[in-house]
Amino acid sequence: MIKPFLAGERVYLRPVQKSDYETIHTVTQDSEIRRLTGTQDFLTYAKIERAYEAFALEKNRFDLMIVLKENDQIIGDLALLDIDYLNRTSSVRIAIHQEEYMGNGYGTEALSLILNHAFMSLNIRRVGLNVYAFNARAISSYQKLGFRQEGIIRGEIFSNGEYHDNILMGVFAEEFFTAKQERGKNDDLH
Template identity: 65%
Template sequence: MKFLDGDRIYLKHIDESDYQIIYRVVQDPEIRRLTGTQSFLTYEKIAEAYEGFKKQNNRIDLMIVLKENDEVIGDLALLDVDSRNRNGSVRIAIHEEKFRSNGYGTEALDIILKYAFDQMNLHRISLNVYSFNKRAKKSYEKLGFEQEGILREELFYDGIYHDNILMGLLKEEYKRKK
């Protein structure tokens, strides 16, 4: 069932029927590289994790779905929501190369940012991106995110150290971009 609607995509809550998709995706070497995932997760561990996430009131886990054919093309989460300080963070994964560089990720983030700022009245959203993921960083900057810091050589992946870039976006900055 649709949770939030966009022009070409919609976002729906993750349910049990999506666990197999997530399991398949986390086996993909490129997804593992882009997300810095180094441990292998079983289907059972994924199901257990998402069942646990459902019980938390500080996150929303969603699938990104194409409107034209209801195909799942990615997932995202609004997490670490701190209602007292009115901030949270986001993470996103577009599952297959053929769906990347088409603006779907940017559209999905725009939908969840609008929800976070307008419906949840959050003030600040942050995210992390690895330095080698130039395409994602460009998408985030298009939405108004600014680099706020660098965790130098934080990820050791395939024998190489990579920086983890912290980016942030304030509600007023997002509104100015619109």
């Protein structure tokens, strides 16, 4: 087992390893994952390998696998990227790899772990993301973590014969911790 970078109740986050490239490649071939993430390029194994080797050299990002604590199974990946230490901002992206793990709070827990790290350890004050309007499940997860809609890029992506809006969301540290406190009262992370 690869040592966890951050651990929660049901999942842990660990650095991406070369042995994960095949999993990432397989996931990027799934039409539903491609739709939800807005992936339109065809990603070969070689492209993925080159990308992650380049990411590993960057000082302004963390690429992590989301792993179930109970059996060490990879269920997704996320990245904290575009870290700007001067302005104390960053962005995040996440993908849960299989439908059976979606909607169970794993993504929310994983994002909570990386957001807590960003705000408490890296001194980031705002984290942003984008999500397509048709991804209601993800929007709900982000809102549980304190994200608020900040803007819309209308009709930015063409998918399944239609144009869809790209919703820009962001969360400040104090919004995240307020939402975390409220979740604790209501125990609704999942």
